[in-house]
Amino acid sequence: MFKSGLARSIRTSAFLKQGVAHPLRKNFAPALTARYASVDAKRGVIHSVIGAVVDVKFPTDNLPPILNALTTENQGNKLVLEVAQHLGENTVRTIAMDGTEGLVRGAPAIDTGSPIMVPVGPGTLGRIMDICGNPIDERGPIKHDKKAPIHSEPPAFADQSTSAEVLVTGIKVVDLLAPYPRGGKIGLFGGAGVGKTVFIQELINNIAKAHGGYSVFTGVGERTREGNDLYHEMQETGVIKLDGESKVALIFGQMNGLYMRGEEAMEAHFQPIFKREDKKEDEYDEFDDRYDEDDEEEDEDPAERKVNDLAYQFLSTETQHFFINPEIRAVFGEKENWESIVAASPLTLPRGLDNVISGVNAPPPSFFASLPQPLKGKDNLTWGVYALLYTKQGEAPKLYIGLGTSADQGVMGRLQNYHQPGREKISPRIVAAEKKGYKLAHSGLLASTPVLIDVLRPRVRARILILETLFTVWFHACQITQGEAEVVEFYLWPRESVAWGHLCTHQAVQDYIRGDLSLTPQERDIVAAVRTTAAQRYVARQRAKDPDAFHKRNRELTQGRRDRDSKRINEQQKKAKQAIKDSGRFTCNHCNQSFSVSRGLENHKESQKHKNALAGIKKVTSTRESNKVARQKLARKRIIEEKKFYCPTCDISSSSAFKKRRHDASKRHLAKVTVSEFFRDEGRDVLLFIDNIFRFTQAGSEVSALLGRIPSAVGYQPTLAVDMGAMQERITTTREGSITSVQAVYVPADDLTDPAPATTFAHLDATTVLSRGISELGIYPAVDPLDSKSRMLDPRLVGEEHYNIASRVQQTLQEYKSLQDIIAILGMDELSEADKLTVERARKLQRFLSQPFAVAQVFTGIEGALVDLKETISSFKKILEGEGDDLPEQAFYMVGNFESAKAKGEKILADLEK
CATH class of the missing domain: 3.40.50.300 (P-loop containing nucleotide triphosphate hydrolases)
Structure with missing residues (x-):
């Protein structure tokens, strides 16, 4: 695991050692456009296991596509993992299809190159299998000729049937x-x-x-x-x-058990977000347990001491003049000035921060969701460094780190600004993220200190500027800058290992100190001298170290600025040209064509196309060209009829080998999937x-x-x-x-x-x-x-007769239902003759709706009946028309059709006469 100079320096007495500058790694931070999934990834290793969630790291940035299946071994048993998310450049988050007890970090995981595949075909009939296609009925392997992926697209509209048909059961x-x-x-x-x-x-x-x-x-x-x-x-x-x-x-x-792990995961992920107010100490136990170490009891807070010492070490690092503003260095000068401000403004840090910055791995995004809120009220006015966690469904969260040093409202005023309409001074990256659907999930403090008297406030703000930059570097909350190579030694973890994106545009130490501070002439001289000396030392040191690399990097930075500026200018020009076209300022009404400049319209009027339009001449395709197109169409049709490039699975013939290969890789071809779809496509x-x-x-x-x-x-x-x-x-x-x-x-x-x-x-x-x-x-x-x-x-689908009979049956049963209360209170004798007839027929219909089942024959002893639809309609029609009025109700119970009910009724009547 990557360990930076900063991670080594936090061990005991190494705080003030001079850091060693590391060169920028070639694979340190690939461009965002290079983060695409690829099916070339083959082998990775288990990076972390949290319940059913397993993170797998691959050696390159070619990740398996989402929904691909990975396989690994867990105590001698095969375990299937399904890719659910991409984390950074070389890590995927997967869901385990079985228990993960016993799974260890470092275990190999193989990309199968496809989603989970299951057997399909007649061999699956009578068998039981799980989601991965494994037989679980202890009857041996499932015989199959092919497998199909469980994920697919639905059939195309052109392949679906548009007719509405009744499936007779x-x-x-x-x-x-x-x-x-x-x-x-x-x-x-x-x-x-x-x-x-x-x-x-x-x-x-x-x-x-x-x-x-x-x-x-x-x-x-x-x-x-x-x-x-x-x-x-x-x-x-x-x-x-x-x-x-x-x-x-x-x-x-x-x-x-995965169900319980799902509940535990939900609680672990969302409990800090749902409980933003009235937090208690046990709310941070999750992070204490994860990062807890046996620290010795000390009088001074170890986390505060680490943060203060490393902040001064960061301030003392020799970097380019534009990276750390010399004005900030001029304020503190000697270390005694720094220590005096540190003593006057003690920090309040969140619990668990000491263990987070000492840990080998980056914390989860939920760490930021547990940061405490500043206290409200003028009596609790504080300045500090805050973190904003922005989230979007299906995307990695984004992190913004800022500071709040308002003399009237403190850091609370700055945090409230993100929750109110008409906000001011919002980072453009936050505005862009919100337009893409990101929402503020949580805001909390990374460090805070009470607001001091006016004479000390500018220096305290300078200290908070340094702390903000240090936290921004630690948690990779800023975009890659030109001074990145100068602070790489302060990284706790590599940029690609964190599970969030960045929203900051620059480091805070590039800012000037705003406030009531007025530099003395001597301090202004120090600023100028530091600025010039630092720039000269940096350039000389870089040139002496590797002249070729120095010049190459300068050319790349210069070209990068040019490309960035030219891209912005080109986009502005395109918008302006399109606006002119839309306005119709330079439009040819004869050809219905618009131009962005007057010269374009003038050139168009001199063209042959415009002259032909004025003369009413249309473009005519030559006979030779028409014959060529006809021959090509005839050749393609002949190839399709001969089925030279034929796909038997989809029953489609292509006109060329290229189109056949494209079809084989298409979702339509892969849609011949799952057990049900396979049988359906077999007719x-x-x-x-x-x-x-x-x-x-x-x-x-x-x-x-x-x-x-x-x-x-x-x-x-x-x-x-x-x-x-x-x-x-x-x-x-x-x-x-x-x-x-x-x-x-x-x-x-x-x-x-x-x-x-x-x-x-x-x-x-x-x-x-x-x-x-x-x-x-x-x-x-x-x-x-x-x-x-x-x-x-519906009469348009089932026919008038079917619809009318069904409506009459439902009407009769509904009338019987409404009469049941009267019957229960007054009895049948109080009903009219029409209602009595309705009740009698409704009770017979109710019993005739019963039916002997073939699968229940072993229990009832009655042979099952499969009744045809026409016979069903005819039978109910006869009952509604009174043909069964002379039969007892019991005759209609557990029979198939009206003839069976009639025969059963006659037998019952005959038995009663005996």
Whole structure:
């Protein structure tokens, strides 16, 4: 690990040793434009492990792309890490897909060059695997011909089907009252014990029988017991056959200890930010524990002594005259002057700072989020150095270090300026960062001292200027300057190792001392002499050390200033020219063309193009040129028809080898992914079950907390809508096949306005509500016919007859529901004849909505019924028209169609007559 001269000097008595100037390292601070991800990175090492968050450092600045998978060994077991963020030039932040207990720093991590890959194809049917594609059913490896990445883009609009079709499930209550759209998303609402598992199993069975399709069950964040029970129940009911062909693949991402680590990470990251006022001492325990060392008891504060001694050492360093203003050096002169100001203005430093500046590694950004606020009130007026932490979702935080030396308001007045409209004297880099979406997350003090009498204030301010610069150098809060090489020995850590960006534009010691200080003639002479002598010594020393490098660096600095100025001038010229064009000052109305200068318009009027426009002559393509274009189009068409450059995966033929290579690397080609999408693209109707979609949102919230992002409403991740949309958009119907998703939705505290279920509702095409009240009546499936909805129940989509029958069924059931209170109080005898008929038919409809399931046959002894949609509509129509009025209610319970109910009713009546 990098150790600077400053890090060595803080050990015991080395404070006043003359620092050794280090040359500027070639790889010290690469340009920001060079910080791009690359797939060339192969091997890195584990840099830090905090719960499920693992930072991996690579030897170069070519980082693996975000969402790439890294592999490492943890106690002999393979551990997969997914890249989530880029930190600096050579470090990535990853999320571990399993526990990190036992993972050590320095362990190798290999970039796989792709996202997490999982097996796809028929070999996954009847098997259980985890998120990484590993089998967890103890039945050996999964047989597969190919693997596909778990991250992909949704199908292109051109490939999606625009027709609205009903997916017939064979379940009467669903097909009639809340039909599922083919390729749609259905929300399944239900509590414990209402039959969700049986309902899901029957859907899997019916899709396989009626459509020859496959099903994929994904358990998201639920208990392992539930997954184990589901697997064995599917074996008992024949949905999964160990020795035959199964129709379902299972993927489980169970709830485990990572959930608790997510909560701990959220607390560690955000507790200092949420509690900005009334801080207590135990709020800084996190940093004390991390940087705690066994320091000896001393009368003087060791942190203050280190800061003061190193500040004077920094002041005494020989640098270029423009880096440290000679006026500041003239104020202190001898060390006695410095010590007198130090004694008169003791510092107050945040707890843990001593251990931070003594540590080998840079602190996390949350250290700045724990800095204390200045005390309010005129009696607590202080000057000091403050730090501002700016954050933006998905980006590294940025740091600004400044000082506050107002005679009236102290440092508090300066900090309040950042929170008020109409702010003054704000750094241009802060203004630019706020325009890019950064927001002030926290402001706090790095050092403070009481405001002294007027005669000492200018010298105290000079001291605070030095402290501000020292903290700026330590924490890399300033952009790279020309004097960087002169203070590299004071760096605690290399610039690329810190996890934040910079917002300061220059060092504070470049400022003049503002205040009531009037230099004496002798002090002004010292200023001039120091300025001249320092410049001459510096130039002579650099030239003598390496003349070639000295001249080369001077040329580079000069050229850099020229380039910077010319770029600014060019941008201003472009804006001015565009403004003139937009104004129409120099415009040719015949050619509809604008110019930025009058000379351009004059040259245009003399051109042949303008003369042709005046004469009404249009450009005509020659016959030879037209024939050439036609021949090229014909050749490309012939190559495509011959399928010379053909992609069998996407069924696309390219016209050249270059276009074929570009297609192979495209997202469209890589979109042939995941188990469900593979079966869909094979022309199958796939039923995708997600239990529970709320856990998907919860997992995203935990990962966001682990990455240190500021949460949005109710603690969810700020990218909630984007994350949900990216997943839901992949569930769609193409021209080849469909994915119909049934998603169990958990509603926290029964609050439908919670952001998690509210975001899910926006994507649902239908809702199926399983009611506990209906299940208590013994009616299964316990689907509530009045609360279940579907956008497909429209006469333009399902037909007039279907829509009318469904509406009449719902109307009858609703009337029966409204009459139940009257029946409970007064009884059936008080109802009119019409209401009595409505009640009788409603009770028969209610029981006819029950249905024997094939997967429940082993429990009920009743053979399962898969009812066709036309038969369903016909059966309910007959009941509504009174054809079943002479049959008992029991005849309609647990039957498939009206004919079965009629036969059952006749048998019941016959038994009663005996």
